[in-house]
Amino acid sequence: MEKNSKIYVAGHLGLVGSAITKNLKLKGYDNLVSRSFEELDLTDQVAVQQFFEEEKPEYVILAAAKVGGIVANNTYRGQFIYENLQIQNNVIHQSYVHGVKKLLFLGSTCIYPKMAPQPMPEDCLLTDTLEYTNEPYAIAKIAGLKMCESYNLQYGTNFISVMPTNLYGPNDNFNLETSHVLPAMVRKIHLANALEDNNWDVIREDLNRRPVEGVNGESQEFEILAMLNKYGIEQTEESVTLNLWGTGKPMREFLWSEDMADACVFLLENRDFADVVEESQGETAGTKEVRNTHINIGTGKEITIRELSEAIQNEIGFKGIIEFDVTKPDGTMRKLTDPSKLHKLGWKHRIELEEGIKLMYEHYLK
Numbered sequence: 485m486e487k488n489s490k491i492y493v494a495g496h497l498g499l500v501g502s503a504i505t506k507n508l509k510l511k512g513y514d515n516l517v518s519r520s521f522e523e524l525d526l527t528d529q530v531a532v533q534q535f536f537e538e539e540k541p542e543y544v545i546l547a548a549a550k551v552g553g554i555v556a557n558n559t560y561r562g563q564f565i566y567e568n569l570q571i572q573n574n575v576i577h578q579s580y581v582h583g584v585k586k587l588l589f590l591g592s593t594c595i596y597p598k599m600a601p602q603p604m605p606e607d608c609l610l611t612d613t614l615e616y617t618n619e620p621y622a623i624a625k626i627a628g629l630k631m632c633e634s635y636n637l638q639y640g641t642n643f644i645s646v647m648p649t650n651l652y653g654p655n656d657n658f659n660l661e662t663s664h665v666l667p668a669m670v671r672k673i674h675l676a677n678a679l680e681d682n683n684w685d686v687i688r689e690d691l692n693r694r695p696v697e698g699v700n701g702e703s704q705e706f707e708i709l710a711m712l713n714k715y716g717i718e719q720t721e722e723s724v725t726l727n728l729w730g731t732g733k734p735m736r737e738f739l740w741s742e743d744m745a746d747a748c749v750f751l752l753e754n755r756d757f758a759d760v761v762e763e764s765q766g767e768t769a770g771t772k773e774v775r776n777t778h779i780n781i782g783t784g785k786e787i788t789i790r791e792l793s794e795a796i797q798n799e800i801g802f803k804g805i806i807e808f809d810v811t812k813p814d815g816t817m818r819k820l821t822d823p824s825k826l827h828k829l830g831w832k833h834r835i836e837l838e839e840g841i842k843l844m845y846e847h848y849l850k
Contacts, residue, residue: 485513485543485586485752492517492541494526494575495548500590500648502655503745504545511749517541527570536578543752544579544587546572546628550621551592552662554729554815557618568624576631580641587643588752589632591625591778593737593819594618595647603784603822606647606776615816629778636757637774644757646748649782649821652840653741654847660696660715665789666738669796670841670848672726676717677802680724716809724804729812732790737782737820740835740843747781750831755779782821783833799841 485491491508495501496518508516517539524535526548550567557564572589579587596604597612609629614622632643656667663671671690678686687708688701699711709719716727760777787795793806826832835843 487512488515489513489542489585490515490517490540491543491545492539493545493547494518494571495546497655498547498549498551499651499653499656499741500744501545501547503653503741504547504748507742507745507749526574527567529570529574532574532578533581536582540582542585544575544584545748545752546575546587546589548575549590549625551657551664553664553668554617554813556662557621558616558813561620564618565620565624568621569627572624572628572631576628576635576643579643580635580639585642586752586756587632587641588748589628589643589645590748591629591645591647592622593647593649593780593782593821594622594816595626595629596819598816600819602818603820604780605822606778606780606825609776609778617813617815633774633777636761636777642757644751644755644760645778646751647778647780647821648744648747649737649739649780649819651739651741651744652844656741656844656847658694658848665736666792666796666841666844667848669728669793670800670844672715672717672728673793673796673800673802673806674845674848675712676724676726676804677800679712679717679719680802680804724802726793726802726804726806728789728793728806728808730789730808730814731810732788732793732808734789734814734816735786735818735820736789736792737784737786738792738837738840739781739783739833740840743833743835744781747826747831747833750829751779751826754829779825780821780823781826782823783837784821784823785837786818786820787837795838795841796845799845 493501493505496505548571550564598615599612600608629645632645635641636643652666657663658667658671692701696711699707718725761774
C-alpha cells in the first residue's frame with residue numbers, strides 16, 4: 485500500500501475498526517474513507533453498491549460486524565447470523581466488482597470447534613461441532629472467510645482473512661446487555677466498588693454516561709439497586725457481592741485491541757493471498773485443495789475467568805465478594821489460539837494482560 489492509497493475501514497467506530505484506523509494514521513496513511521451506520525447501512529445491498537461506485541476504494545478493511553457476549557449471541561441468534569452474512573456478502577462482493585486491490589476480513593476464534601485442540605491451529609477449522617451459544621455468529625464468520633477464499637480462487641482477488649482472539653481496549657462495548665466478558669467485568673466491578681463505598685455520585689455519573697434498560701443517573705435509588713441486582717451486583721448488610729455467570733473455570737486469551745490493529749496493518753503491508761496459498765495447499769484423491777488460508781492473531785497465553793475477575797478486582801480495589809453462578813453456561817472451556825504462523829512472519833504482541841487491564845480501566849474512567 486502507498487501512504488496515499490484510498491483505504492476504506494468498514495466499522496471504524498467500533499473496538500476493532502477504531503484501533504486499525506488509529507494505527508493506519510500513525511503509520512502515515514492519510515487517505516482513509518469511513519462511514520457511520522447512520523451514513524451507510526452495510527446490510528443494504530444497493531447502498532453498499534452506490535458507496536463503492538462513488539468512493540472506489542483501493543483497499544478495504546472489513547471490521548464491521550454485529551458482535552456481543554455469550555448472552556447477546558445466544559439471545560439474538562437470528563440477528564447475528566443474518567446481519568453478519570448481509571454485511572460480509574455486500575462488502576466482499578462489491579470489493580470484487582470494483583477491483584479492490586486487497587481486502588482484509590476480520591473473523592473471530594469462535595469459528596473453531598468447541599472441542600478444538602489447544603492451542604488452536606488454523607487447520608482445525610470445520611473439523612468438529614461448534615459451541616452452541618455462538619454458533620450463528622461463528623457460521624457467519626466461517627462463511628465470510630470461505631467467501632474470501634472462494635473469490636480469490638475463482639476471480640483472482642487478493643482477499644486475506646485474520647482470526648483475532650478475544651479483544652479488549654479503547655472504544656470497547658460496556659453495555660451490560662451485550663458486552664464481552666472483560667469490559668463487562670470492568671464495569672460491573674467498578675459499579676460494585678462504588679456501591680460498596682456508598683458513592684452514589686460515581687454510580688449516577690456512570691449511568692448517565694451509559695444508561696442500562698432505561699435506568700440512568702436520574703432514576704430513583706430503588707430502581708438503580710434493582711437494575712444492579714439484575715446484573716449480579718447485590719448489596720447486603722455485610723458487604724457487596726458480585727455474581728458472575730458460570731463456574732469461573734473456562735480459560736480465555738485476551739489481546740489488547742491496538743496490538744491486534746498493528747498485526748492487521750503488518751499483514752496488509754507484508755502478506756498477500758498468494759503467499760498464504762503456498763502454505764495451505766493439500767491434495768485429496770488427486771485434487772489440489774486450498775484451505776485454511778486465514779491467520780490467527782493472538783498472544784498464545786490464557787487465564788481463567790475467575791483469575792481475570794480477581795485481576796480486575798485488584799486493579800479497581802473492590803473489597804467485596806465475587807461469586808460464580810454455576811447454573812449459568814460457561815461456553816467453551818478453552819479457546820487458546822496458536823499464533824505461530826504470525827510469529828514466524830515476525831510479529832508478536834506487546835501489551836501483556838496485567839498492563840492491559842490497567843490501561844482499560846484508565847480508559848473507562850475517562
